Amino acid sequence: MTKPEFDQYAEGYDRVLGESIPEGLNEDSYFAEYKVALMAARLGEKRPARILDFGCGAGRSLPYLEKHFPEAELWGYDVSPASLKVASGRVPRAKLFSDWSAITGIHFDAIIAANVFHHIPPEQRQSALAQCHDALAVGGQMFLFEHNPYNPATRWIFERCPFDADAEMLNLKTALALTAQAGFSTEQHGYTLFFPRPLAFLRGLEPWLIRLPLGAQYYVQMA
Ligand SMILES: C[S@@+](CC[C@H](N)C(=O)[O-])C[C@H]1O[C@@H](n2cnc3c(N)ncnc32)[C@H](O)[C@@H]1O
Structure with missing residues (x-):
C-alpha cells in the first residue's frame, strides 16, 4: 500500500508552506489562527464541549x-x-486518530476542516463530508475552509506549493452543493482574507465583504 501523500511533508510542512508564499504575503500564525477565530466568533455563546479537526495534518490549527x-x-x-505524530508534539492533549472507526459512537459539537477538501479526490468528497455529518452531535456545527480559486494570489501560491501538485481546488458553489448532498444545511458562508499584511489595518471591514468573491479563502458554516 502506498504511504499517504502528506507523510512526506509532515516534518517540514510549515517550512514548505512558508516557502510557497511570497515574503510580503506570508503571515504564518495569522493564517493558522484566523479560521479558528472566525469559528469562535460564529459560535458565540455556544461553547463546544468536543471539537474535531478533520484533516488536522501537522496540527497547525x-x-x-x-x-x-x-x-x-x-x-x-x-x-x-x-x-499526526507532528501534531501530537504540538498539542499533546489532543486525541489523534487515522482510523475513522476509532470514533464509533462518538459525536462532536463542532468540526473544522481547514484546507482539506481540495486534497480529497472529487468523487470521494461527498462521502468524506457525509462522514463528518454523521459524526456531528445534534445541534453541532461544522466549518469548512477552502481556497478561493478566483483569487489570483491564491492561484499563484497553489500552483507553486509542492503539496498542492495533485490537489484540485473547489469553488464556493461546488462546496455549497456538496454541503447539501452530504445532508447538511448551510447556516452561513462567505469569502475571507481580503487584505494582505500591508493593508492589515482594513481587516475590520472583512465581515462586510463576505459576499465579494475576491477573498483568498472562503468558509461554509453548516449544521
Ligand atoms: C493542506 S493540509 C491541511 C492540514 C491542516 N488542516 C491545516 O490547516 O494545516 C491537508 C490535509 O488533508 C489530509 N487529507 C487528505 N485526504 C484526507 C481525507 N480523505 N480525510 C482526512 N484528511 C485528509 C492530508 O493528509 C493533509 O494533512
Whole structure:
C-alpha cells in the first residue's frame, strides 16, 4: 500500500508552506489562527464541549483551538499518521486518530476542516463530508475552509506549493452543493482574507465583504 501523500511533508510542512508564499504575503500564525477565530466568533455563546479537526495534518490549527476553546476536548483526524505524530508534539492533549472507526459512537459539537477538501479526490468528497455529518452531535456545527480559486494570489501560491501538485481546488458553489448532498444545511458562508499584511489595518471591514468573491479563502458554516 502506498504511504499517504502528506507523510512526506509532515516534518517540514510549515517550512514548505512558508516557502510557497511570497515574503510580503506570508503571515504564518495569522493564517493558522484566523479560521479558528472566525469559528469562535460564529459560535458565540455556544461553547463546544468536543471539537474535531478533520484533516488536522501537522496540527497547525490545534494550538489555536486550544487557545479559543480551552475547556473543549480536542480531537484530530488525518489519513497521514506521520502528520499526526507532528501534531501530537504540538498539542499533546489532543486525541489523534487515522482510523475513522476509532470514533464509533462518538459525536462532536463542532468540526473544522481547514484546507482539506481540495486534497480529497472529487468523487470521494461527498462521502468524506457525509462522514463528518454523521459524526456531528445534534445541534453541532461544522466549518469548512477552502481556497478561493478566483483569487489570483491564491492561484499563484497553489500552483507553486509542492503539496498542492495533485490537489484540485473547489469553488464556493461546488462546496455549497456538496454541503447539501452530504445532508447538511448551510447556516452561513462567505469569502475571507481580503487584505494582505500591508493593508492589515482594513481587516475590520472583512465581515462586510463576505459576499465579494475576491477573498483568498472562503468558509461554509453548516449544521
Ligand atoms: C493542506 S493540509 C491541511 C492540514 C491542516 N488542516 C491545516 O490547516 O494545516 C491537508 C490535509 O488533508 C489530509 N487529507 C487528505 N485526504 C484526507 C481525507 N480523505 N480525510 C482526512 N484528511 C485528509 C492530508 O493528509 C493533509 O494533512
